[in-house]
Amino acid sequence: MKFKILLVILIGTLISCQNIQTENKKYEAKWSSLSKHNESPQWFKDSKFGIYFHWGVYSVPEFNSEWYPRNMHLKDHKVYKYHLENYGHPSEFGYHDFVPMFKAEKFNSSEWARLFKDAGAKFAGPVAEHHDGFSMWASKVSPWNVYDKGPKKDIMMELKNSIEENDMKFIATFHHAKHLQRSKTINQENPLSHYPFLDDMPTSSNDPELSLLYGNMDENKWYENIWFGKLKEVIDNYSPDIIWFDYVLDEIPEKFRKKFAAYYLNNSNDKEVVIVRKQHDLPQSLSIEDLEQSRKNEIGNKTWMTDATVSDGSWSYTKNLKVKSASKVLHMLIDIVSKNGVLLLNVSPKANGEIPKNQIEVLESMGRWLKKNGESIYGTEAWYRFGEGPTVQPEGHFKNRDIFHKLEYSSKDIRYTVKNYDIYAIFLGEIKGNQKVILKSFSKEAITDLVRVKDVELLETRNKLNWNLESDGLHIEIPDGKYDELASVIKITTDG
Structure with a gap:
């Protein structure tokens, strides 16, 4: 009799647990279900300003841009010539050979977080992974990560802890949709893939470990194990408030994009999380629109974002990198906020973990201004009219970025x-x-x-x-x- 009673209690407990799990998993992997998500919570609308940074293995050569790992393989590109002269032929010194040189020996997450907070940022975080396949967290999905190679420490966890200790939300940006090699014919390069598939180069290697860095692997396994697997790992272990996607996201099969969104929303630990995307790669009802290096010329009917960099050139650190004036960056922020937008500003640390002085000075200037005038920015809304004055700017989007760069206000x-x-x-x-x-x-x-x-x-x-x-x-x-x-x-x- 006691056994029957215990069995009934056990079954009841299991059913109850299943019901709780079902309640927690409130979003299905369907657009109709996912669109019930509040894509722009009040904290995000009020924040107005965040900071992230292009920092990784591509910072080591300090040349041209964060696209060094791709361009070093293209014979007509100046990066190829530079690599040949300074490191040797890419078949002999591949991108993976830079990894031990990325040491981050001067990186201090507490100093970075204080700098970002003092600059007036309300959220901050890293480029979690760029197109190059190297993860800035302690990953078990791929050995090409900061914990197992290079710095040999969990950069993302240190940053998350320091950023949250300074009362900022945590953002992780993902650019890895371009990591997969979509051309598998020798001597092919695909604009939708970061690495070209070239004979006698590490990019075409069948070595199991190298293929995880260069994206030379089975497409279906890559979508499940790499693209989704890395997102899942960051969601599970770092719980970001914002996940931001770079372009080429529309090349990821729809079922995996739905799978990601459902997993993120169902595992947000009751936080009001935000998803940001470019173009039309995810439904507008689910996500925030991002305009790279550009912005709207009128008030947006929904909250939107601009991602822009503090420099006039590369997003990652390079020698002699020219930096925008504080006035140019601040005016960009003000213009964006007046039109119902949010600015995500990029900075470019050196491979050793130092943020250059001229970039720090820009952030400090912005911080001083926002300390005096922040009530006109944070928690505000667009008025019936965004502004007035003689300077005319183009309609947004990346194609007009050069015009935006040249804008001078008065x-x-x-x-x-x-x-x-x-x-x-x-x-x-x-x-x-x-x-x-x-x-x-x-x-x-x-x-x-x-x-x-x-x-x-x-x-x-x-x-x-x-x-x-x-x-x-x-x-x-x-x-x-x-x-x-x-x-x-x-x-x-x-x-x-």
């Missing part, structure tokens, strides 16, 4: 944000003292009947300003003085 260019009953007018340059400015977006023709101004102040000084609302806009008197050379913010308080 204090005549103004961007607006709003929070509760406060409207912020941000001047993209040093505002001159002893003058009157007119905010035309407050003209009677536009919204005068809808907005009742109560108070106007200059945020950096907290001084009240004289103002008058007229038919052509809001007239504001700027007193004599010297103001922030990066940007100035006028806070307009209304009664709703």
Whole structure:
């Protein structure tokens, strides 16, 4: 009798556990189910600014770009010639030979995290894996990782701990959809694959270990074991708040993209997680749209993201890398935020783990400005109009990146944000003292009947300003003085 009672209790417990598991696994691997996910939680909308970094084995040669591992195999490319002169023929000194040289001996996750926090970032994290197949975490999926080779430590775990200790969310970016070799004919290179399949080169090796680095393996096994396997490993062991994808994601069969999304959402430990993608590689209802090195020219109806780099060239560190001015990076952030966007800014550490001084100076300048004026950025929304001024910018997307790089704003260019009953007018340059400015977006023709101004102040000084609302806009008197050379913010308080 006791045995029967115990059996009934055991069966009941098993059924109960199964029911709990079913409740936890609330998303099915179907777009209709996955689209129920809130793709843009409030914390992400409010964050506005995050930092990541292209740092890995490709940082070792310090030449050209993070695409060194591909271009070193292409005879007509300058990287091939550089590699030949400095390291030898790629058949004799392959990309895998750089791995022991990636030591990260000066890397300090605590210093990095403090720098990012002081810069004003609300989330931060690494390029988890670029196109090259080398993982920046302690991986059991592939031996080509920072724990087993190179630095011989779990870079991602150190970063995660330090970033979260500094009250930032954790992002991991994945670029590994391009890792698979999609051409298996000798002397072929495929634009959808990072490594070319070349005779007598390590990229065409059948060595089981080398093939895991160079992506020369069975396609179906790669999708399951490598593409999904690495994502699963990072989700299980590092629990990122944001997973961001580079392009070529649409080359991953749909069933695996659905499988990833369902697994991530069902194993998020009750966190409000975010998925970011480019183009139309995942449904908009499930994910955030990213515009690389470009941005929207109007207010987005949903939260969106721009990923851009602090430099004017390579995303990874190279010798003599030119860095953008702090004003250019800050103006980009302000423009993005005024249009309902979020900036993901890349920095480029050296292979040894040092972040160059000129990049640090840009981040520190941004941090000082955001410390004074952050209320005009964080937690804000787009106003009815993103801004006004003479500078015209193109429609977004990567093809127009060079035009965006050349954009130069002035204090005549103004961007607006709003929070509760406060409207912020941000001047993209040093505002001159002893003058009157007119905010035309407050003209009677536009919204005068809808907005009742109560108070106007200059945020950096907290001084009240004289103002008058007229038919052509809001007239504001700027007193004599010297103001922030990066940007100035006028806070307009209304009664709703």
